[in-house]
Amino acid sequence: GLKQLMSMELPTSIKSKLGYRFWEPKWDEISEEELKPYLRNIDRVSLNRILFTLRMHRSTMLAIKIMKGLKINSSNINNVIEIDIKKVEDILSSNDWDLKLLGNIMLYQHKLLSELYDVSLPELDRIVDEVTNAGAYGAKLSGAGLGGAVIGLVKDFETGRKALNRALNCCASSGYIVKIDSGVTTH
Known part of the structure; x- marks a missing residue:
């Protein structure tokens, strides 16, 4: 998938963040939104691998913030792990919010492993x-x-x-x- 993307006519701002091998891209600087117009031109398996990597990275970064005790924004949680904003607000108002959020991230990541990475x-x-x-x-x-x-x-x-x-x-x-x-x- 990365080789397919790198062979396309991409804006320099995107291409400079990618690479030919999985360890080369700057995953923390790449958004799914900016790649979306180009992802439709690659095969399904490669598409799923790239989506998996982007989503797994984002959700792992969210988990790290939670474990470090950093302030978490409810809309950010909703955007990263795709759960209902009302559920996020309920979780954040509970005493064990950190464990509940980590649990939801685990479930989300399992879904990614199951559905996108097979x-x-x-x-x-x-x-x-x-x-x-x-x-x-x-x-x-x-x-x-x-x-x-x-x-x-x-x-x-x-x-x-x-x-x-x-x-x-x-x-x-x-x-x-x-x-x-x-x-x-x-x-």
Whole structure:
């Protein structure tokens, strides 16, 4: 897809942000809107890969802002993860708004992986649904596509146990409940 785009007569302002390999484009400077007139001229698989990358990047940047505790604009959330503005406002007014938003981002990213990148399976999609229906804030495919794992974000151990049991009862072969720690630190 990138090679197809680079071979087109694009404005310099767009072409300078692209590249021939996936690591070359300045994804944080490229908007889907500015590429839209040109994307219709590339094959469907390449189109989906580019849309996936743009949308995954935007939603990951939103998740990072949330985890850093930065102020989040409700219309920005709506534009990035495509959820109803009323739902966004309800989420932002709750005590656990950050976890709820991260969960919605996880669900959005799973949808991107499933629908645009074609790396999910019906069983994985069902596990995501089951885990979410059991009370998880969100869930998504992680790791190797067409296999890998599903990660769910839950508020407590009991919700985690309920979500895990739902996943095991439907189609998961195994699962774990883990607690997030502080991660790597420097001393």
